[in-house]
Amino acid sequence: MGGGRAPCCDKSKVKKGPWSPAEDLRLITFIHKHGHGNWRALPKQAGLLRCGKSCRLRWINYLNPDVKRGNFSPEEEQTIIKLHQSLGNKWSKIASHLPGRTDNEIKNVWNTHLKKKILLVKDANLYGDETNNESSMISSSSSSTSFMSCDNNNIGNGVGDDQEARVVLSTQCSPSYGLKEASSSSSSISNSSADQVDVSRPREEVSSLFDEVNKQDVCMSDEVVGIGDPLESDDDFWNMLANLDSFLSNEAQLQEFQASQSSNFGEESDRENECRKWLSYFENELELEATGNR
């Protein structure tokens, strides 16, 4: 497909970089209510100053309730390694075999952990230093998952560039690495997989919403929202967001707000209360079940 193709969006009119909690909320709410039939048109309809691709990526990788968060289990690692041997860097194909995992996530895990470990195994085997090999592997990485090569002949014969070795993951050890606690820009309202999900996440993330909004990181376009806003029935919700923004943009009020957060009751309990309020609000708004059911 040759050049001259129109860009997917006007780069000068879209926001880039980390997503703010308010943006996440808009996207979540919009998709819950209207679905995502047309990613290209979605940002405008939802009142987001984002590229459609960016919205899609954000939804698929982080906001989608089906996305499993948290550490990769040894079984998942093993699956990735096996599939990578046969499929190469076909991350989406690999992801299709790992429910709840996204191609981006798998790609990151491969590039940051598994690839290095496999290389270590390969190097160690090439030099025949089996003894040091194992101990160095265990101590050389943030992961405690150990690798043991069982078939050197396969080294380097894989599909992709990173097809190094056939390895077996020890399932006795637990992975110590995992997805970093969600950054301030990462919000996930619901948790569909309790097993590997840090249950404390929602609280922290909703509280992070306050932090982020405090920073005035919200870049909604009222003009855009006003144009054929499909969410007219959600005026209250958007008004709430707008009020929150304006409230927190007032410096004096902001200080007051922050002061109240660290009042006599303690920062934690206060935050918790705020978070609960927000959670129940969002659950209502998104027509989810009561807290803790998702």
Place this chain on the structure above:
DNA sequence: AATTGCTGCAACCGCAGGCGG
């Protein structure tokens, strides 16, 4: 305590493929 280097995650970019007109 300050600085530097490393690690890992989130997000962007460009291209490829599918599909409809």
Place this chain on the structure above:
DNA sequence: CCCGCCTGCGGTTGCAGCAAT
């Protein structure tokens, strides 16, 4: 068959957090 639009994919980069010095 050609063209243009849209989505999806894979590579790459930016940056925050952490560890080491």
